[in-house]
Each structure stands twice: as structure tokens, then as C-alpha cells.
Amino acid sequence: xxxxxxxxxxxxxxxxxxxxxxxxxxxxxxxxxxxxxxxxxxxxxxxxxxxxxxxxxxxxxxxxxxxxxxxxxxxxxxxxxxxxxxxxxxxxxxxxxxxxxxxxxxxxxxxxxxxxxxxxxxxxxxxxxxxxxxxxxxxxxxxxxxxxxxxxxxxxxxxxxxxxxxxxxxxxxxxxxxxxxxxxxxxxxxxxxxxxxxxxxxxxxxxxxxxxxxxxxxxxxxxxxxxxxxxxxxxxxxxxxxxxxxxx
Amino acid sequence: xxxxxxxxxxxxxxxxxxxxxxxxxxxxxxxxxxxxxxxxxxxxxxxxxxxxxxxxxxxxxxxxxxxxxxxxxxxxxxxxxxxxxxxxxxxxxxxxxxxxxxxxxxxxxxxxxxxxxxxxxxxxxxxxxxxxxxxxxxxxxxxxxxxxxxxxxxxxxxxxxxxxxxxxxxxxxxxxxxxxxxxxxxxxxxxxxxxxxxxxxxxxxxxxxxxxxxxxxxxxxxxxxxxxxxxxxxxxxxxxxxxxxxxxxxxxxxxxxxxxxxxxxxxxxxxxxxxxxxxxxxxxxxxxxxxxxxxxxxxxxxxxxxxxxxxxxxxxxxxxxxxxxxxxxxxxxxxxxxxxxxxxxxxxxxxxxxxxxxxxxxxxxxxxxxxxxxxxxxxxxxxxxxxxxxxxxxxxxxxxxxxxxxxxxxxxxxxxxxxxxxxxxxxxxx
Numbered sequence: 292x293x294x295x296x297x298x299x300x301x302x303x304x305x306x307x308x309x310x311x312x313x314x315x316x317x318x319x320x321x322x323x324x325x326x327x328x329x330x331x332x333x334x335x336x337x338x339x340x341x342x343x344x345x346x347x348x349x350x351x352x353x354x355x356x357x358x359x360x361x362x363x364x365x366x367x368x369x370x371x372x373x374x375x376x377x378x379x380x381x382x383x384x385x386x387x388x389x390x391x392x393x394x395x396x397x398x399x400x401x402x403x404x405x406x407x408x409x410x411x412x413x414x415x416x417x418x419x420x421x422x423x424x425x426x427x428x429x430x431x432x433x434x435x436x437x438x439x440x441x442x443x444x445x446x447x448x449x450x451x452x453x454x455x456x457x458x459x460x461x462x463x464x465x466x467x468x469x470x471x472x473x474x475x476x477x478x479x480x481x482x483x484x485x486x487x488x489x490x491x492x493x494x495x496x497x498x499x500x501x502x503x504x505x506x507x508x509x510x511x512x513x514x515x516x517x518x519x520x521x522x523x524x525x526x527x528x529x530x531x532x533x534x535x536x537x538x539x
Numbered sequence: 540x541x542x543x544x545x546x547x548x549x550x551x552x553x554x555x556x557x558x559x560x561x562x563x564x565x566x567x568x569x570x571x572x573x574x575x576x577x578x579x580x581x582x583x584x585x586x587x588x589x590x591x592x593x594x595x596x597x598x599x600x601x602x603x604x605x606x607x608x609x610x611x612x613x614x615x616x617x618x619x620x621x622x623x624x625x626x627x628x629x630x631x632x633x634x635x636x637x638x639x640x641x642x643x644x645x646x647x648x649x650x651x652x653x654x655x656x657x658x659x660x661x662x663x664x665x666x667x668x669x670x671x672x673x674x675x676x677x678x679x680x681x682x683x684x685x686x687x688x689x690x691x692x693x694x695x696x697x698x699x700x701x702x703x704x705x706x707x708x709x710x711x712x713x714x715x716x717x718x719x720x721x722x723x724x725x726x727x728x729x730x731x732x733x734x735x736x737x738x739x740x741x742x743x744x745x746x747x748x749x750x751x752x753x754x755x756x757x758x759x760x761x762x763x764x765x766x767x768x769x770x771x772x773x774x775x776x777x778x779x780x781x782x783x784x785x786x787x788x789x790x791x792x793x794x795x796x797x798x799x800x801x802x803x804x805x806x807x808x809x810x811x812x813x814x815x816x817x818x819x820x821x822x823x824x825x826x827x828x829x830x831x832x833x834x835x836x837x838x839x840x841x842x843x844x845x846x847x848x849x850x851x852x853x854x855x856x857x858x859x860x861x862x863x864x865x866x867x868x869x870x871x872x873x874x875x876x877x878x879x880x881x882x883x884x885x886x887x888x889x890x891x892x893x894x895x896x897x898x899x900x901x902x903x904x905x906x907x908x909x910x911x912x913x914x915x916x917x918x919x920x921x922x923x924x925x926x927x928x929x930x931x932x933x934x935x936x937x938x939x940x941x942x943x944x945x946x947x948x949x950x951x952x953x954x955x956x957x958x959x960x961x962x963x964x965x966x967x968x969x
Contacts, residue, residue, distance in 0.1 A: 364671045390768070509919070
């Protein structure tokens with residue numbers, strides 16, 4: 292059984308947020324839901340100002356607070372380390388969201404179909420650009436069930452009133468592909484692989500680079516390792532936050 | 540029903556204009572709440588002011604969760620008072636025993652309904668909380684001990700404690716005789732039965748007391764165990780919840796007891812000694828709660844991590860200060876009123892009622908202060924601050940639940956004596 296982990300090389304990230312777009316397209320996340328989010332930080336004062344970027348997927352913690360508090364076991368950790376949500380079991384209490392210190396959970400405040408960026412049901416604006424046809428927006432892979440448990444865990448377009456978050460693109464990982472953010476980064480910030488395999492790229496990177504994990508002091512034991520940088524200090528200012536609004 | 544009908548005790552079966560007006564108001568509130576809930580079900584939770592914390596800049600939990608905690612808190616005192624009457628033999632409290640037990644049951648049901656209002660998938664909630672229950676989740680205690688065990692134990696206690704009166708009421712000719720007979724279920728108030736009942740009630744009360752401390756503690760642990768949430772992670776959460784539950788519950792009982800005494804035109808029931816006991820209990824619990832709050836704020840503000848300090852400042856002098864100081868000011872005023880009465884030895888029902896209302900203002904304000912600021916301003920990552928303004932839908936649903944509680948109590952008091960029927964009434968047997 293692999294032990295999946297992700298490395299994020301902060302010295303490479305230029306804050307283009309292509310990973311955020313890739314995630315949205317791959318997982319059909321509704322408006323204002325950012326399963327992958329890239330902080331843009333500013334530190335110190337002019338002329339010493341420094342701008343840097345910190346991508347924030349779900350940390351897929353080994354000691355995940357969200358898994359611990361879920362009253363029905365809808366949030367669970369697989370043997371390979373992926374922390375997933377069973378959309379058919381989730382009751383929508385949002386306890387996972389308040390327990391998680393990373394802010395990676397997004398609740399479907401309305402049906403995901405009604406919170407897409409475009410109206411995929413029947414939008415004349417879209418039709419005028421696509422030769423009068425409506426393109427499908429749903430990723431069909433996300434409708435399948437994965438893992439030995441065969442639970443509905445991929446994608447973000449299933450139900451209203453349930454929680455969703457980054458799945459490390461379980462539907463791609465199961466096919467031997469990398470998560471969408473990893474595959475689409477233009478400068479190879481992310482690597483994804485098996486910690487138990489000494490030759491995997493994540494193992495190699497962790498051997499040769501200084502690294503940290505976010506909010507390690509909380510005892511969550513994240514599976515996401517940040518290379519070549521430091522955790523955000525209390526003095527950092529977030530610049531250009533997403534204007535997700537309150538549409539949800 | 541028959542020409543020999545006699546007036547039933549405590550206004551049972553007698554419909555007055557005032558009662559009708561109250562029922563109409565309560566029913567109207569229930570109607571508005573049901574309408575708001577229908578809107579929430581049609582549109583989804585988007586109809587509330589709640590949103591995700593983090594990039595969305597909202598609060599994940601808000602009014603509903605605050606009122607789950609509040610309603611469950613109110614339930615505390617009812618059954619405590621009922622149990623203490625048995626265990627400590629406080630006979631002068633007996634007249635308020637039933638209304639206290641009823642308050643416990645009604646507020647627990649309202650707490651459970653608030654949970655349903657908050658859930659994104661309420662029907663799944665009802666099924667899955669049983670099907671896939673996980674004792675590792677702090678919610679497990681809320682659902683099992685509070686809403687199942689505690690409610691069930693209270694219902695059994697309520698039923699047993701009412702059997703004697705049901706038997707006595709069945710002696711009167713009335714359209715509800717079938718109910719009294721069913722409730723009494725063969726009980727005839729013989730000395731042996733009485734002794735057996737007393738014994739069962741005593742042990743049940745003894746069992747309920749630890750159960751309710753555990754139940755209210757688990758509710759506190761829902762927040763207190765969250766290490767990654769400044770403002771919540773505290774060993775004081777559980778005992779704080781127990782004490783604040785007592786404050787709000789006893790406040791409620793005082794108000795209800797005074798309302799009964801006034802509306803039923805009773806001059807000496809519940810007697811002043813009962814009010815004095817309740818006032819003293821409220822005074823002690825209120826002082827303990829102030830002490831807890833001071834300790835909590837000193838710990839967070841002095842030695843706490845940076846995020847804890849920031850949150851403590853926000854609550855004490857920042858954005859949330861008006862809520863915090865309204866709550867603490869109300870409690871301070873209540874304690875002042877109670878202490879002056881205790882010192883002078885002269886207790887006044889209007890002042891006690893004012894203290895009870897003030898105690899509940901504190902309970903609501905403090906619950907909001909516990910739930911919301913940690914979500915809007917308690918992020919350990921630099922997300923920026925959030926905002927939460929409840930919508931009318933949330934307010935209407937909460938008002939509807941309160942209306943439902945009032946309606947239940949109002950209807951109950953016309954069907955069953957709201958206080959223990961004092962004297963044996965065998966002589967009126969038709």
C-alpha cells in the first residue's frame with residue numbers, strides 16, 4: 292500500500308494560480324470554493340518588501356482533526372493516506388470544517404449545479420460561443436466510486452448541504468495519474484508520490500531539501516511538505532485574496 | 540360532559556381569553572418559523588447568513604448552533620431542580636417540580652430541532668447519526684447523552700412523577716379522563732405504591748444528576764477539544780457550559796413560576812421559600828460563571844498564544860465587545876439584584892423575574908460569543924477576517940422554535956395540572 296504525500300517547492304511558486312484553475316476544472320468546484328488555494332503574501336516594509344506565495348491544498352493529515360470529529364464517519368482516511376469525504380454519508384453538520392485549522396473545507400450552501408460560474412443548464416451566452424450546444428461541465432470520472440470501500444468521494448458536483456474538499460484528485464490517483472494541480476503547474480512546484488518508495492520523487496526531494504509542514508505544532512501530522520521556505524509568520528499580509536464572495 | 544362537572548385544579552380545561560391570545564401569538568411564531576424553514580429547505584442553507592470560514596470569509600456555525608447550546612442549557616435546571624427536590628427533600632420546591640421537568644423536556648426537543656435546522660442534510664442526519672454513530676466524535680455525546688439518554692430519562696421521570704396526579708385527575712369527570720387513566724396506568728396512590736414511587740423517583744433522580752453533568756460537559760467539549768481553534772480550546776469549556784446551563788435554566792424556571800403564580804391567581808404557590816431558593820441558586824451559579832469568565836480571559840490575554848490574545852482583545856474591547864459586555868453586564872446586574880435581596884433578606888418576585896430574564900440575556904450573548912468570533916477571527920493561517928450577520932430566515936426559525944416551546948407548555952397546562960395537585964380528592968368521586 293503506498294503512502295501518498297505531496298511536496299510543494301516554495302522557491303518555485305510564482306503565484307500564477309494555475310493550480311487553482313486546474314483544480315476547479317477537474318473537480319467542478321462551485322463558485323467561491325477553492326479546494327486548492329494560493330496565498331499571495333507580502334512581508335516587511337518598502338524597500339525591503341518581499342512577496343511570496345504559498346499553495347494550500349488539503350493537508351491530508353495523518354492525525355486529521357476533521358476525521359476525528361466527524362459524527363458519522365463520512366470524513367475518513369484511507370490506508371494510502373488520502374483523507375476523503377463520503378458525499379452520500381455526510382449529514383452537513385460542518386464539524387470537520389470548524390475542527391480543521393487549515394480552512395480547506397467548503398460546504399455546499401446551495402446545489403453545486405446552481406453555483407457554477409456559467410449556467411450550464413441553458414445559457415444563451417454560452418451557446419452563442421459554442422455553436423448552439425451546451426458543453427458538459429461534469430467530469431464523468433468524479434461520478435465513479437473509488438477504493439476498496441467503493442464510496443462516492445470524487446468531484447464537487449453531487450449534493451447540496453454536504454461538505455467538500457481537496458481529494459488529491461482521487462479519481463486521477465487511482466488511474467496512476469498525478470493530481471490536477473501537480474500536472475498543470477507550469478514550473479513544477481508540486482510533486483506527488485509514495486513516501487514508502489525511497490526512489491519516489493517526493494522521497495528524494497524530502498531527503499535533499501529543507502522542509503516544513505503547516506501548523507505542525509497542532510499535532511495534525513500533515514502529508515503535505517513545503518520545501519525551501521518558512522511557514523508564514525504572524526507579520527505576513529495577504530495581498531490579492533480571492534474575491535470568492537458569499538455565493539457558495 | 541356531565542352536569543356534575545367540577546372545576547379542575549389549576550385551570551385545567553378552562554379556556555380564558557388571555558390564554559387564547561398567548562396561544563395565537565405562539566402559533567403565529569410557529570407559522571413564521573415553519574415558513575422560514577420551508578424557504579431554507581427550498582433554497583438551501585444559502586438562505587442563512589452562514590458561510591465557510593477561510594477564503595469565503597464567513598462563520599460556519601452561527602445562530603443555530605448558539606441556540607442548540609442555549610436550549611440544551613435551559614434544560615439543565617428543570618431536571619436538576621426536580622432531582623434535588625427528591626434527593627435533598629426540598630418540599631417547598633415541589634409545586635414547581637412539574638413545570639421544571641416540562642421545561643427540560645420542551646427545551647431538549649427544541650435543542651434537537653435546532654440541530655435539524657442547522658444540518659445541511661437533516662433527513663440523512665436522523666438516519667446516519669444512528670447508523671454510523673462514532674463515539675470518537677464529541678458530537679456523539681450530544682446526540683446520545685443529551686438528546687437521547689437525557690431526554691429519555693427526563694421523560695420517564697416526568698411520567699412517573701405525574702402518575703399520582705393523573706390518578707387524582709381521573710376522579711373528576713372531564714373529557715380528558717381517558718388521558719389521565721392512561722397516564723395513571725393502574726396507579727391508585729396507595730401507601731405501598733406511594734413508597735415504591737418515591738423510591739424509584741429517588742434513584743432515578745440520583746441517576747439523572749451525573750448524567751446531566753456529563754451531558755452538558757460533552758456539549759462543552761464539542762468546543763473545548765478543538766485544538767486548532769483559538770477561543771475554544773480550553774479545559775474550562777465543559778464546566779463553564781454546566782454552570783451557564785444552570786444560570787439560564789434557573790432563570791427560566793423563576794420566570795415560569797412567577798407567570799404561573801400570577802396567571803393562575805395563586806397567592807401562596809409556589810411559596811416564597813421556593814423563589815428564595817431559586818434566587819440563591821441563581822446567585823451562586825452567576826458568581827461562579829463570572830469567576831470562570833475572568834479566569835478564561837486572564838489566561839487567554841496574559842499567557843495565551845498570539846491568536847488567543849488577539850481573540851481575547853477582540854471580545855473584550857474590539858468588534859464583539861458590545862455582545863460580550865451586554866452579556867456580562869446583564870449577569871452583573873442580575874447578581875447585583877439577587878445579592879441585594881439576599882443581604883436584606885427581603886425577596887421580591889418582580890426583581891427575581893428581572894434577574895431571570897437578565898440571566899438569559901447573558902446566556903444567549905455568551906453563546907454567540909463562544910461560537911462566532913473563533914470562526915470569523917480565529918484562523919491560525921492569515922486568511923483575513925470574516926463576517927457573520929444572521930438573515931431573517933435564521934431569526935424566524937429560532938423565534939418559531941421558541942413559539943413552539945411556549946405553545947407546548949400552554950397546551951399542556953390546559954390538559955394536565957401544571958403543579959402537583961395538593962390534597963387528595965377522593966370525596967369528589969362522581
